[in-house]
Amino acid sequence: MTNTTIERTTPVTDATRRTPTTRERMAAGSRFALPGLLVVFIIVFSILNPTTFATLANARTVLSTQSVLALVAMAALLTLVIGEFDLSLGAQMGLSALLLPGLTANGAVPIPLAIVLSILATTLVGLCNGLLVAKAKVNSFIATIGTAALIGAIVLAYSGGTVIFLGVPPELINISSFAPLGIPAPVIYVAVIAVLVWVFLKRTPFGRYMSAVGGSKDAARLSGINTDIVTIVTFMLAGTLTGIAGVVQAGQLGSGNPAVGPSFLLPAFAAVFLGATAYQVGQFNVWGTITAVVTLATGVAGLNLLGLPNWVEPAFNGVALLVAVSLTRYLRGKPL
Amino acid sequence: MTAVDPRPDALTVEHLSKTFSGVTVLNDVSLTIAPGEVHALLGQNGSGKSTLIKALAGVHRPDAGGSVHVAGRPVPSSYPPSDARKFGLAFVHQDLGLIDDMTVAENLAIGTGFERRGLLINGRAQRMRTQTVLDDFGLAISPGATIRELPVTARTLLAIARAFQPSRGANATPLACLILDEPTSALPDNDAELLFAAIERVTAAGVGVGYVTHRLEEVFRIADRATILRDGNRSGTYTVSDMTPASLFTAIVGPKQTDGAVTAPRGSRTGETTSPIVLAAAGLSGRRIQGADLTVREGEIVGVAGLAGSGRSELARLIFGSQASTGGTRRIGARELTSASAREAMDAGVAMVPEDRRRxxxxxxxxxxxxxxxxxxxxxxxxxxxxxxERRQVADAISSFDIRPADPRRAVATLSGGNQQKVVLAKWLARKPSLIILDEPVQGVDVGAKAEIFALLRSTAEAGTGVLVIDSDFDNLANLCDRVVILRAGRIVDELTGSRLTTEDMSRATFGVDDEADVITTTTSQEPKE
Incomplete structure (x- = not known):
């Protein structure tokens, strides 16, 4: 018998013909679990810590310290949508955050031009990643480990391994410190970019092509999509976002620290995967990612204010990610 | 075969049936393979050969009531595929099951276990054992070579050697029966003799060989007996030396149907040779396809009939440009397609519904x-x-293609095969193509959706689109097409129209049995098909 008949006779699952099971109902409800958790955190910590947690100042601090992570997470989101990993995102952010103060030191390059150059540098890194993955057909996981190492080398060579602070113009911190209507600038950057990324993914043909490439490269190609271009441009856009993240980071530090960057990589991926358990379950999505960043930061801030030891933070992050992803895996009956 | 053989049969299958959710695809099949015999398993596409092999290999669990004995010992009713060799039963499937990035020695060890010293692999002993196996089959390849480096013939022979090699361990069962599933389909023509030599080495050791093939000349070259499956039933077992190619062919396709019910033509609109040409391919060549000339006119439904491995899907890919051609030209209307690019073909008005819908x-x-x-x-x-x-367009498509459930936001993965296929058709027909190529459009599609899809293709053709359809079920082609080209071993060898547009003529042409008079006068001595 050919496969024809075998396939034809395999039982067809059609969820509409029966009432949803408990698991399916839970799966449907689970998309609001993450924002629900955020609300619970805010209420619980506000009750436990009314004088320190439930203040506007605390909210500002939590949000603005997480803005760099949120931007890197959105860069990771873009590459994950097309089914690729970019493990150089942390290093890219570090490169931009070092270049900006480095270039502006002693007035060598005006700040606006230095910002553009820093972002261009990481976009160029993204182009290299994209070419390696799309044209040289190197597995993205491996290719971007390679570029991350090279960026690390460039950062060390450029900085000499020390913090660049001599001659850095003090106006640099204006990038991140000004606060119109009391809203910290980094929060505004994140909000604007999140909306742009959301429009880009959900409202443009290119965003659709990205989902198609991530879903099935073969089907995308056979539907007339230039999968190479989609891959290359996506890596470049991720580079642009990490460049912006680096600029914000430099504005917060006011100097160039060669050690900053790589430590952002894993939390960024954790936020995207955690975010995929919210709103559109099983899909990497912008608002889930942002919610995940804020929820984790709120939890950690609350625990810190309670005076818990510092190992609680990574433990909390790890447990949150594993529980959320495993639970979603179970509820959906298939991996993310 | 010799008449009296004291040994038990290598394989005895009795009353084996297999039903998939109510549809019987294998019905009460019995057969025996004697020790040292080459027993051909023949049948058309969809006759049940693959299901029979998968049931024996432990992939499918057969229905209750049947039994399988290997070398006289009963085999449990259900077992994991990895256990088959323990009963003395081995398989060489079309994909061979070798691991490309591992060495010859490692691949041989995967079936039977590594030579070990304590917990560690004993490399030298492993290589020595490998060398013995290779020498046994006259294979001049290094045990350390990776499978990727080997030519396809060497891989096939290695897969046979692996199945045949003695098992490690004290209570290991020697190989009693080896099933080969179309082993020559991927081989270069001249290398078939190497395979036959390897098979002789296996049968000389008293192993019974089950040999699945579509190539009748191979049956006469190596097989002692042949069992033929038709529509899931065993239609007969024959001693090959008593048969002619024509009589064997008749046994495979069944008695000639005189009522003509199956082959009711699609209508008398076959002679429209004046319509403009939408596809003109000349001398198109690829890996398997050689010099294919093909035209499709506006409003015409052209079928491509061929056996598995004849290059049907490659022909579709070459026309669409999703595979680079090695020669020839293709024109869509007045436009010549020059690059291997699906986008270029799409811009010229070509649509393609590929065979592997899910991928x-x-x-x-x-x-x-x-x-x-x-x-x-x-x-x-x-x-x-x-x-x-977009919402309006999708809502229109869902209602006009009757996609169920009618929920535009539902993931396609959760739809049935037929509805998935309607989604694919809706995607392509929205582009109003001048040519639509369909590779197995109703594979894995239920009967109702199949009728709907065929009706859709007819109305698409009536609206002026050229339709090129590949289907391994020749009844479908006879039903649907104005004209059917026959693909055999990569070449277009014939074209059927009018009264020759029948399932039987397609079968005969794809098998390459041309002597019509001989076929009709020869009748089988076995029970007729119900």
């Missing part, structure tokens, strides 16, 4: 709406998606 046809993780519109996205003046127009 190539649709993006399973995306919604019905996103799949329908992916090949033709509606945008507004700003370049953003025009979601309102």
């Amino acid at each position: 190539d046809g649709c993006v399973l993780t995306m919604s019905v709406a996103e799949n329908i519109t992916i090949a033709k996205l509606a945008t507004n003046r700003t370049g953003l998606l025009d979601l309102r127009r």
Whole structure:
């Protein structure tokens, strides 16, 4: 018998013909679990810590310290949508955050031009990643480990391994410190970019092509999509976002620290995967990612204010990610 | 075969049936393979050969009531595929099951276990054992070579050697029966003799060989007996030396149907040779396809009939440009296609519904709406998606193609095969193609959806689109097509129209049995088909 008949006779699952099971109902409800958790955190910590947690100042601090992570997470989101990993995102952010103060030191390059150059540098890194993955057909996981190492080398060579602070113009911190209507600038950057990324993914043909490439490269190609271009441009856009993240980071530090960057990589991926358990379950999505960043930061801030030891933070992050992803895996009956 | 053989049969299958959710695909099949015999298993596409082999290999669990004995010992009713060799039963499937990146020695060890010293692999002993096996089959390859470096013939022989090699361990069962599933389909023509020599080495050791093939000349070259399956039934077992190619062919396709019910033609609109040509391919060549000339006219439904491995899907890919051609030209209307690019073909008005729907046809993780519109996205003046127009377009498609459930936001992965295929068709027909190529369009599609899809293709053709359809079920082609070209071993060898457009003529042409008079006068001595 050919496969024809075998396939034809395999039982067809059609969820509409029966009432949803408990698991399916839970799966449907689970998309609001993450924002629900955020609300619970805010209420619980506000009750436990009314004088320190439930203040506007605390909210500002939590949000603005997480803005760099949120931007890197959105860069990771873009590459994950097309089914690729970019493990150089942390290093890219570090490169931009070092270049900006480095270039502006002693007035060598005006700040606006230095910002553009820093972002261009990481976009160029993204182009290299994209070419390696799309044209040289190197597995993205491996290719971007390679570029991350090279960026690390460039950062060390450029900085000499020390913090660049001599001659850095003090106006640099204006990038991140000004606060119109009391809203910290980094929060505004994140909000604007999140909306742009959301429009880009959900409202443009290119965003659709990205989902198609991530879903099935073969089907995308056979539907007339230039999968190479989609891959290359996506890596470049991720580079642009990490460049912006680096600029914000430099504005917060006011100097160039060669050690900053790589430590952002894993939390960024954790936020995207955690975010995929919210709103559109099983899909990497912008608002889930942002919610995940804020929820984790709120939890950690609350625990810190309670005076818990510092190992609680990574433990909390790890447990949150594993529980959320495993639970979603179970509820959906298939991996993310 | 010799008449009296004291040994038990290598394989005895009795009353084996297999039903898939109510549909019987294998019905009460019995057969025996004697020790040292080459026993051919023959049948058309869909006759039940693959199901029989998969049931024996432990992939499918047969229905209750049947029994299988290997070398006289009963085999349990259900077992994992990895256990088959323990009963003395081994298989060489078409994909061979070798691991490309591992060495010859490692691949041989995977079936039977590594030579060990304590917990560690004993490399030297492993190589020595490998060398013994290789020498046994006259294979001049290094035990340390990776499979990837080997030519395809050497891989096939290695797969046979692996199945045949003595098992490690004290209570290991020697090989009693080896089943080969179309082993020559991937081989270069001249290398078949090497394979036959390897098979002789196996049978000389008293192993019974089950040999699945579509090539009748191979049956006469090596087989002692042949069992023929037709529509899931065993239609007979024959001693090959008593048969002629024509009589064997008749046994495979069944007695000639005189009522003509199956082959009711699609209508008398076959002679429209004046319509403009939408596809003109000349001398198109690829890996398997050699010098294919093919034209499709506006409003015409042209079928491609061929056996598995004849190059049907490659022909579709070459025309669409998803595979680079090695020669020849293709024109869509007045436009010549020059590059191996699906985009170029699409811009010229070609659509293709690929064979592997789940991998190539649709993006399973995306919604019905996103799949329908992916090949033709509606945008507004700003370049953003025009979601309102898209919603309307998708709602229209869902109702006119009757896609169920009618939920545009549902992931395509959760739809039935027939509805997935309708989504793929909706995607392509939205582009109003001048030529649509369909590779197995109703594979894995239920009967109702199949009729709907065929009706859709007819009305598409009536609207002026040229349709090129590949289907391994020749009844479908006879039903649907104005004209059918026959593909055999990579070449277009014949074209059937009018009264010759029958399932039987297609079968005969694809098998390459041309002597019609001989076929009709020869009748089988076995029970007639019900």
